[in-house]
Amino acid sequence: MTQDRSLSERGTSPAKRAAATPSALAVRAAGVSKVFATKTGDVPALSEVDLEVAAGEFVALIGPSGCGKSTLLRLIADLDQATTGTLEIFGKPAKRARADQDYGIAFQQAGLLPWRTVGANMSLPLELHGTGKAERVARVAELAELVGLTDFIDRYPDQLSGGMQQRVAIARALAARPKLLLMDEPFGALDEMTRERLQTELTRIAAETAAAVVFVTHSIPEAVFLSDRVVVMSPRPGRITDVIDIGLGEHRDEALRESPEFFDRVTAVREALHGSPVTRAGES
């Protein structure tokens, strides 16, 4: 049973909650464990993880290095296989979901193919699934518009800045119109300015596409700014220790970063990460 984090308790909007019948779950993980076999013995990376992500919901996975947040994301993406437990994406096994392109994925490295233009990189998933050329061209135009790279479709990745490359990677992840977006620290290698701008853009893109997002990060403000819920994980073995409803509403903008509610949630996540109340400056 994973009903302790049932749908009605989530800080999602009423519209999302109404749609969140069990069949509309984007991700359902129950008792998922992962053990890596190494020469020096088995290393447990994830232990008994239960997680449900509703359709359209934005969930951040946060925790220190080695807490298994990336491992969990890779299991959802079927890039690795769980040792035990069940994992369903839109009610299907992860392998089926991958074959059906039910999700798009972006990593910390943009991972663009250097010999392909920006447009050809964006349309790679479509090409792999035999989408016709005319349709691909139309979709690339839409995607480029969505991520603000319309003027760069014919450029090559090495002519783009890191932030622009990451936008291409996000556009590629969205190419096949997936209802689930998996992101593994996609802004981790970017400077703070670029990072905040892309965060704002991502909230807009997530709202426009109505896709659920599972977002791995180790930045507390990033997790709070983006998410409906923040899942806090801890290492040795990797497990979920807390789930925090953010409830800052649908609309996220720069003003939110300065608001008291934002700082409240940041504090809540920080306390959950440290496992104890954090003493504030001036309150001793």
Next chain:
Amino acid sequence: MTDAATAALPGPSPTIVRGSGSAPGQRRLPGWLRWVAPLVVGALIVLAWWFWVDVLGTAPRMLPSPFAILEEFVRRWPIIAQDMAITATNALIGLVIGSLLAMLFAGLAAAARPLDGMLAPLVSALAVIPIVAITPILNTMFGASSQFGRQAVATIAAFIPVFVNVLRGLRQTRPVHRDVLRASAASGWQTFRMLTLPTALPYLMTGLRIASSLAVIAALVAEYFGGPADGIGTAIATYAKSGRATLAWAYVLGGILIGLVFYLVTSLLERLATRRSPV
């Protein structure tokens, strides 16, 4: 301390720029100078050579003046061109067949570990054998009128660098790229065509560039060990023995031209394949 100080010093290139007498504050060599500088050096060497042979007259008898060689080359062009065609064809056949075989075997080795284990020692053995050493045997085996021995030697010479480079190139795909293709549910063939092959292409081109020079050298040197009485190498050996130094040198010039063409074409291919730096 000393190492750190040395490491902190600017590289040699700014020093060279300053030494070359360019305008103060100008740090890079202008484009034209990078072309002109080696040409000037070449011209100086030719001038010194000419001075030694024609003015001082103390050069050995087998070293004619560069201008005499050039004149001989132009005068004898019809017969030199014929022999150049023979040698170049042998080298080209060797390069093409050797490269194709190398790609095939590198593909097999990359696809199956056990095959790699079988092929790797064999290729290492091939690489250390001086291939031209077996030419006299091949020539006797296939008869004095057959070019096959020479082509076989060029094939083996070209095979090794292409095999080594392609095999390495086929293993250079980055984990993030593999993840992206796997996440997009790409089939094995699609992954090979869209990721593995393009990743390996620059390595193939590097292998081809190295192999092109080796194929020309192998085809030419193989002619010193018998076989049909044609080709650049045969002519150089014949005219050197009979004391016709200028004609022998004119043939050497023909050999240089073949090598240069092979090298330039494959270098150009390599540059085209590597113009997109990895990100």
